[in-house]
Amino acid sequence: MKVVVHGITKEFVTAQGTTRAVGGVNLEVRDQEFFGIIGPTGCGKTTLLHIIAGLEKPDSGSVQFIGTQRGKSPVSMVFQESALMPWRNVEDNVPLGAEFRHEDQSLLKRVSRYFLDVVKLLDFAGAQPHELSGGMKQKVAIARALANDPEVILMDEPFASLDAQTRLLMREELLRIWERDKKTVVLVTHNIDEAVMLCDRIAVMSARPGLIKSIVTVDVPRPRTMKSMRDPDFASCMDKIWNLMKYDVEASMNRPQL
Template identity: 45%
Template sequence: MSPTTDPAATGAAAIEVRGVAKRYGTRDAVIALDGVDLTVRQGEFVCLVGPSGCGKSTLLRMMAGLHRPSEGEVLVHHDGTGRTPTAMVFQDYGIFPWKSVRANVRFGLDVAGVPRAEATRTVDSWLTRLGLADFADAYPATLSGGMRQRVSIARALAVEPEVLLLDEPFAALDAQLRTVLQEELLALWQADRRTVVFVTHSLEEAILLGDRVVVMSARPGRILADLPVPLPRPRSAETRGEPAFAALEQQLWSLLRDEVSRTFDGGSPA
């Protein structure tokens, strides 16, 4: 990841992916991504979908600075506020089992050297907003999967990142809880319009949450389509009943059907 300085402006690029390729190994290298170009604007909610093994998670980790491209570059532009550039939420929660809920949420603030009183106010605010205040002193092992994912999201948001990166954060949850957390995430995003990049296998989830849905091919991952979501905001669970929702879901599946089939003919997991 190559951070750059860019003044905040409506519609300005928050992330630019330019000609990115990713290879693993040298002899008989596995090509995870090839020739990926993508721009995410400030304040956009962009969802990445594609078959298993297409490099969605790899691309997200490049945006977070956890992986480097083999070719090309990933630019994360600062918005001029001095906030943390990116924060990431993982599918497996990624929280520390030996720390309480409160300590997990304040971890990034402590690392950044935020004064104790300010960090406490910030943590208390996010615990309240995500319904965790009554569990502040609990440990992850005593929490449900949904509560643990709330802790992970609170920890990411507590550092006030310019860009929030989410890697299938609700994939392991049951359908009812997934719906609840989707609505909570929508409410949080609609309140502050933070830039979000969200990886998911669920076309329905991508349409409900995103401003755009970026469709990736089977490995090596390339961008097949970049489709706007023609549904007004604010959105809720009832948005799924809109005719435009069903039409876009069918369009996305028509793009992905052959790509998913290709994963059974020599593809591999992400």
């Protein structure tokens, strides 16, 4: 399914003043595309993703989902922290979306076990969230997003809390799942190599108020693995993105948050 973001703006008014978080964003994410959003801290990436997810209302502009199939929920979100329900075991954390749609218990169980198998966590179906590592919790969160059978998955820095090695493994894992399922994915990340490894195209945002500065197409062939990072096209794509971001990253480091 295609996502069309048109003219989104958003301001936050607080006791400290007004923050113009998103300054007029236009985007078109293609059907089955792995689309990245990268930009300096505080440039409005999370705000934009929340607006696409319908969790936040924009001041102006619109988000359209084109080609929605009836009965499917258009979006699922994977948050930076896995946001599992600590009182439920792994198996019961997975089918939340389906549960809201009042699907029957035996179906929920089957759906849950199927997606735990996809993320290779079936052996931990009965574990409690506190018994899992950070990477495993994020895998449960990804299984939950898939189990909801959305047409678009939105991910906000899904691997930010993980150590560097787990992060690399999770990228490969996510690529494997995406190659298999080909959902439309919108991924927010700070990490340039993560964006290049995963995405078809990457929107580079300017410092706040966030605007799309440029959209970079990643020409690294698929399927991609860790070895793809040695591809000369990988390095030149990283350079291109860093050159687009450098000035804004420096600017956002040198000014207060409001």
